Amino acid sequence: MRHNKFIYVLLCILCCILFTVAVGAGNGEAIKSHDNQYKNIALTFDDGPHPIYTERIIDILARHGVKATFFSIGENVNRHPEIIKRLSEEGHEIGNHTWSHRLIWKLGREGVVSELSRTETAINEICNLRPRLFRPPDGLNTIAIKEAAIEMDYSVILWTIDTRDWEQKTTSKDIVDNIMSNIHAGSIILCHDFVSRRDSQTPEAIEKVIPLLKEKGYNFVTVSELIHSS
Ligand SMILES: [Zn+2]
Incomplete structure (x- = not known):
């Protein structure tokens, strides 16, 4: 009997390890999409919080019941703690995009760990949660980034569709067309809630694209929900 119990525990541990490897968590491998049978997709927003655009985007997501x-x-979390708090309270997932977003490619493992830790502490102090996802700036995945992600037990998340919404020439129609022509089950869509261009087209684009994607049967989930969906 005791022997059976031992085998059962061993099998459970083995399953957990296999599952973790399957979704890429903690092994430093970048995840760009995650196939699933439910037409689950994930909208993601980088570089915020921004005092105007993030709030505008949260309002649109709330209206459409999308997480x-x-x-x-x-650095932006530090400047706008009330926005990060709102994001968390409204059920959105918060991931780590480093502290400064600068020169990440130049940093060694320790430098990346420091950028992640500082951001993690700031988010934790405001929302009492520890982010589990890491998106490296510019989608870089250097050896130092990979090692830091493993050390800090982060899943590295990239994207399937790049809306290029930060470019001055990109219109809201471009963003919608790009998403609608490239979408498939498991897609991770890259947008930005902080852009340095004059007038962000992102809020208008997501206002238009959410109903179109819903009509086609897609379900919006957070990235953690996506990478754990079968
Ligand atoms: Zn970024």
């Missing part, structure tokens, strides 16, 4: 994932920069 998204925000990869926030530590």
Whole structure:
């Protein structure tokens, strides 16, 4: 009997390890999409929080009953704690996008760990949660980034569709067309809630694209929900 119990525990541990490897968590491998039978997709927003655009995007998501994932920069979290708090309270997922977003490619493992830790502490102090997802700035995945992600037990999340919404020439129609022509079950869509261009087209684009995607049967989930869906 005791022997059977031992085998059962061993099998459970083995299953957990296999599942973790299957979704890429903690092994430093970048996840760009995650196939699933439910037509689940994930909207993601990088570089915020921004004092105007993030709030505008949260309002649109709330109106449509959609949960998204925000990869926030530590410096901006520090500047706008009330927005990060709102994101968390409204059920959106918050990921780590480093503290400064600068020169990440130049940093060694320790430098990346420091950027992640600082941001993690800031988010934790405001929302009492520890982010589990890491999106490296510019989608870089250097050896140092990979090692830091493993050390800090983060899943590295990239994207399937890049809306290029930060470019001055990109219109809301471009964003919608790009998403609608490239979408498939398991897609991770990259948008930005902080852009340095004059007038962000992102809020208008997501206002238009959410109903179109719903009509086609897609379900919006957070990235953690997506990578754990079968
Ligand atoms: Zn970024």
